Amino acid sequence: MPPSFPTHPAGRLWLEKEDQGFLGQGRAELLERIDELGSMAKAARAMGMGYKRAWDMVEAMNNLADAPLVERVTGGRGGGGTRLTEHGRRMIEEFRAAEAAYTRFLEMLAAESGDPERLRALMGRLAMRTSARNQWWGRITDIQSGSVNTEVVLRLGGGEPLVAVITNQSVRELALAEGTEVLALVKATHIILTGEDAGLRTSARNRLCGTVERIDQGEVEAGITLRLGGGNTVTGVVTNESVATLGLAEGGAACALIKASHVILAVNG
Template sequence: MELSSKLTLEMLGKPFLLEKRIELLHAIEKHGSISKAAKAVPMSYKSAWEAVDTMNALSTEPIVRRETGGKDGGGTTITAYGQQLLKNYAILKDEHTRFLERLSELTDIQSGSFKTIGRLAMQISARNQIQGEVVSVASHDLKGKIVLKLKGGQKLVSIITKEAVENLHLEQKQAVIAIFKANVVSLSTTKDAKSEENEVTGTVTKIEKDADSVKVLVDIGDHDTIVAVMPKEIFDKMELKEESSVMASIQADDIMIGK
């Protein structure tokens, strides 16, 4: 038994983007004609125009535009705003599908077993949760080595169990989250050429202190930030300040992978 659900986005409390309307928009983009698009979906010509009028009315900008003139007597086109909506819906649809797949894995409808379903709503206390793209996946013995490319172009290496690699179905070009605690991040003002740890370059953007410890925020590019927490006496020896250039080091074994 499988779980299924339609993805619908609402605007002003009314259905805005439904899967059938998304199919219609793609058909309009392909055929350049509302009549041809309606046949391709399929739906009636009247229903197609009613759907288009509803979307245009609810949207802050036109999604579909009727053009007149030209050698073929005009046609119907998707605006730049409409094309961006299609891209955004595709991203949401992909995440929605992944959620349902994960929900199916954790649920046995027939036996009524829902014991592990709470994992889907779990929040993680680790302060560092950074999105990256899987560059490579290599498994050896009981461990797996995952190389990630961050949004700013820098790379992180994570060492997890081979079983975790298989359970997560990790593969190249997949978007995942690198997760690690703030207290496993070491900061340095110089690069250690002999170090085998992850070393990510960045700039200190904020420093917060209390009686015993210091929290340092490091901008590593493209709006990604690494948080490091260290004892106050160690921070004082480093003489760090805002806008200082630093190296953030994290051992590969300390980086978990989520998706």
């Protein structure tokens, strides 16, 4: 009989940014209270914390975020207050989605914790599922089935369209339908990078354009990260020679070309 672990897997989720704590359960709840009550004082009181401490938490998040999560409102019949920005609401949604995924992960660990061999196998499967550098959530807007494969069109969170071609069997196994939320994964090595003004005609169905946010240059290759207009990022790998040939530079425009057959789809559960 396999040995069992004396403990039950448990934990709490924290999101970090620039190696600093950014968003956790307490901060997410504070943001939700601000959104509900429209007042920092009322939100702090509802959570049983001091007004200054609440503002310190908010300012720490605002300083780390790409855009403010909370802003002051002046004037009006109520004399002003505090409100969440659209970016703040989006961050709450993303945190709650990550928290739900983390909870499912802990539930899977708990289910396998009585058998160390099965637990190690589970961890290996999870690592394989998350090895792709590019991961985007999107919602299916169209499905066109052929004799063997199906073309699935997604709308990513930033509004960009993305086309995937998968087998009909995969569509059935994943129970895909219009409106289904899916995770799209693409390996960095499957990304083809071009300058934005490159007048290329290619067989790649997907063309995602944005601004070069970061270039991580090694001895032979470089990782190029683009920031798309809707906020998503795309990371590709090219040779150092290609960086020079394509004129890629941080702050410059570029596009990522992706074949529909290189897009992997995954669903929760």
